[in-house]
Amino acid sequence: MNFGEHLIKLEHVSFAYASAEKAPAILQDVNLTIRRGEWVAIAGTNGSGKSTLAKLIAMLTPATSGELSFNIPEQPPIQLVFQNPDTQVIGETVYEDVCFGMENYGIAEPEIHLRAQTALQKVGLEALADRPVAELSGGQKQLLAIASCLCMNPPALLFDEATSMLDPRSRHNIIQVAQELHREGKTIIWITQWMDELAWAERVVALDQGKVAYNGSTLDFFYQTDEHNQSFCDRLGFAPPYTVQVALSLVNKGFKLDSLPVTPAELGKIVSVHL
Ligand SMILES: Nc1ncnc2c1ncn2[C@@H]1O[C@H](COP(=O)(O)OP(=O)(O)OP(=O)(O)O)[C@@H](O)[C@H]1O
Structure with missing residues (x-):
């Protein structure tokens, strides 16, 4: 590539x-x-x-x-997404949080709204825009952190x-x-x-x-x-991922694999040739 x-x-x-x-x-x-x-x-x-x-x-x-x-x-x-999403959350609601960085960068209001909506949509949080951040799960907070990063383009x-x-x-x-x-x-x-x-x-x-x-x-x-x-x-x-362990075990048992997989989907494709 x-x-x-x-x-x-x-x-x-x-x-x-x-x-x-x-x-x-x-x-x-x-x-x-x-x-x-x-x-x-x-x-x-x-x-x-x-x-x-x-x-x-x-x-x-x-x-x-x-x-x-x-x-x-x-x-x-560059924007960073950290291990613990709580360290990145600032706003009261999802929408406020996602707008915070843009306000600090002096981005104009209509643009802020547009970028916030687009970013929340991209991570699948658009329906939760008015939700208090404190009510989000860890996974949702991490998606919110990503949305906040995306707003900065x-x-x-x-x-x-x-x-x-x-x-x-x-x-x-x-x-x-x-x-x-x-x-x-x-x-x-x-x-x-x-x-x-x-x-x-x-x-x-x-x-x-x-x-x-x-x-x-x-x-x-x-x-x-x-x-x-x-x-x-x-x-x-x-330890290598499960996909690699399975592929190596097949090779050790004498299977001739056309290529070597790193993802489960690649492994499935390679093995299906032998069925
Ligand atoms: N403020 C500090 N002062 C002195 N040493 C530090 C400081 N912060 C981190 N270190 C040391 O720097 C080394 C590398 O830390 P770093 O956090 O970059 O590693 P890491 O690979 O990200 O580890 P982990 O997977 O545990 O997060 C560690 O030995 C750590 O103890």
Whole structure:
């Protein structure tokens, strides 16, 4: 797949907290390019530096050394969806909340209304516009957080473990909304510890103790093995998603699969050829 020009580029970027001078840097010599329209997943164990990298990419904190360049004329360039939607909710009602950021940006009233309606529709919350935010479920609050981001019309959205507090149905909803936004051309940066969520990404960047341990295709992350028959996913200490486990088990039993799946739908298609 061909992506547009680079949106964000990190060259030899390191980050250390001033308060932890003697400890190793949280991010070490990170080189990374994110292109316009791409879906990049950033994975890694607890403490590997994912959220720190998110803060740098979102310009919330400066790097200690190295260079970050942004090729984003739009304002605001990136919007973030955090793990806990309660940290992002400000308004009393759904409608008020979704309008808050736009008011702060000085967007004119008729435009605010139009954007709010469009964004709420996109995440399926239009019927709840007058509902107090306090009465929303966690999943609905997360959809509201996404709607608030969309109102600002950023070219890129960064989801920092945005599904980790949600039940499977709400998780599915959020992923579907993100997929739709990606189809519309938004750049998606998806931070996660859920290996099955990597399936939607075009590229996986895996962090290990602050360093980029892998930067490549999702397929290779799960299926390319070293001399010890360990994939990148195995080496980072994660269990591969169920789809990959089933495919590997079929291959081990002697099935010749035409291609290797990362999503359940791909697995279904491949297996149906053998029926
Ligand atoms: N304010 C701080 N001062 C010093 N060290 C910090 C601070 N905030 C985070 N750290 C350390 O930075 C490291 C990376 O944290 P970060 O939150 O980026 O990791 P993460 O991969 O997002 O982890 P998780 O999956 O648990 O959210 C951790 O070792 C953490 O303890």
